Amino acid sequence: MAKEAVLTQDNVMKRGKTLCSRCFLCGETSETVNHLFLHCKYTHHLWRIFLSLKGISWTMPRKVAEALLCWEEACVHAKDRGVYAPNCIIEREHVWGEVGAVRSLFEGPWIVCGDFNVTRFPSEKRNCRRRSTTMVEFSDFIEDMELIDPQLEGGKYTWFKGDGNNAASRIDRFLFSKEWDDSFTKINQTLLHRLVSDHSPVALQCGEWEQNKSYFKFDNWWLNTDGFVDRIKGWWESFEFTGNPDHILACKLKALKGKLKEWSRTNMGNLGTQKTQILSELVRLEAIQENRVLTEEETTLKASLLMEYEEHLKNEEIAWRQRSRALWLKEGDRNTSYFHKLANAHRRSNHIDQLVVQGTTIMDPERIKGEIIGFYEKLYT
Structure with missing residues (x-):
């Protein structure tokens, strides 16, 4: 055997040797990484004890490789679910159903992340030229769950196979709900450096944009x-x-x-202020109506406020449509939520998190500004 060669199960099998590999703990099945760290009944029991001490609950059966449900109330009131989906198409369909069932138990911000073992588009798989049925089903699952799939920054693929990385695909990702998207103004899904694993780590960075x-x-x-x-x-x-x-x-x-900017800060020019005032007055009238019948004047006022609120919703839709730049859709179709998602996506794509200058990655906002200004100053002088 060559010097510095590592005697692993794969290397032994490449030399034509047959191994009878059994888990050294339970002895029931092959000793794979997934079995040893997740599926073995003894390991499973230890994980259960450890995670219960940390306040983390198991929510998935072992047939989907034990997806975890955990949350940290001190950070964001949100549910986080880690998923490892099997390669088997039928079992993977069960995963989508079980994730959807668990999702229905919770409200508020929600995020799903992990190794889904499937891609969405041919561009996410090396040398793939057509969109398969599994890709369509995965995209349908994301749409049915009303999840957002952010663009991956820093690379195209998260998994590689072979010495020459001949096979590569993007099977690891973060998916999050609209409520999660609304909780942050800046969300980046970034590919990190791969060291020894065939999977590249993926980081989800959530934070505020610099206020310009x-x-x-x-x-x-x-x-x-x-x-x-x-x-x-x-x-x-x-x-x-x-x-x-x-x-x-x-x-x-x-x-x-100048006049318009000044006017836009008043009640008439600010949609948020208008909405707060209308809803506050409607809540007041509803409280009165619980105790007695509204007077004719109060009934007229309530009807007028409801009409104002309807008009406000139309204006809100127009505003988000304009910011989303989806001008091919007609106004009046109540697409406010869709426009809001597009506007957030535009803001994320217009933000520069990092800049590579002469092989060096710069992440400091002030240095990024300086490099961009300096580049164009040299270009036009």
Whole structure:
């Protein structure tokens, strides 16, 4: 045997030797990594004791390799589920059903992560040219569970096989619910360096974006506000500047922007403030109605507030549609949730977490800014 060669089960089998491998603990089946660390009845019992001391509960039977349910209330009120899906198609379908059943028991932020042993698209598997039935079923499972599959950064594949990595695919991933997505403004799924395993670690980073100075945006829903056009006309006619026509136009537009920014911070220009006020008043009337019949004036007020709330929902949909840039969808179809997801995805894709400069990875926001500015300064000078 060559110097420094490691005598492993795989190396022995490559030399044509037949091994009778049994678990040294239970002696019932082959001693694989999954069996030794998860499936062996003795190991299983030890895990159960250890995890119960940590406040972690088992929620899956052993036939799906013991997915874990755990949560840390000090961080985020959310459910986290680790999954190892089998290679067998039938057993994998059982996994999707069991995960869905457990999901129905909980509300709030929810995340599923692990080795799913299946890809979603041909691009996630090396030398794959068609989308298989298992890929479609996995995508249907994600859609049925209303989960978000974030883009993987730092590489294409999470699993490799063979000395030359001839086989590669993305079978490890994080999936999370809309509630989880709403809990953070920045969520990155990043591929880490692979050392000895055939799987590359995947990190889910959740945090806040750096608060940059916001630029002015004209919200289309403003046009639905009563008296808005007359207000714009009044402001425009009140501005007085001298100079060339193009200079006057530029000055008026700048002054109008200032007026609109100031107005947008008022009750009439802020959707969040409007919604809070309407709901607060409706809650007050509902509390009164529990104790007595509403007066005619209160009934009229409630009807008016409900109409205002309906109008507010339309404006909210217009606002999220504009931010999502999905202008091919029609307004009025109650697609607010979809628009919200798109807008969050756009914000994530527009954010630069790290920059590689001359082989060095930079993650400090200020250094990233400096490198980008310096690059374009050299480019245009």
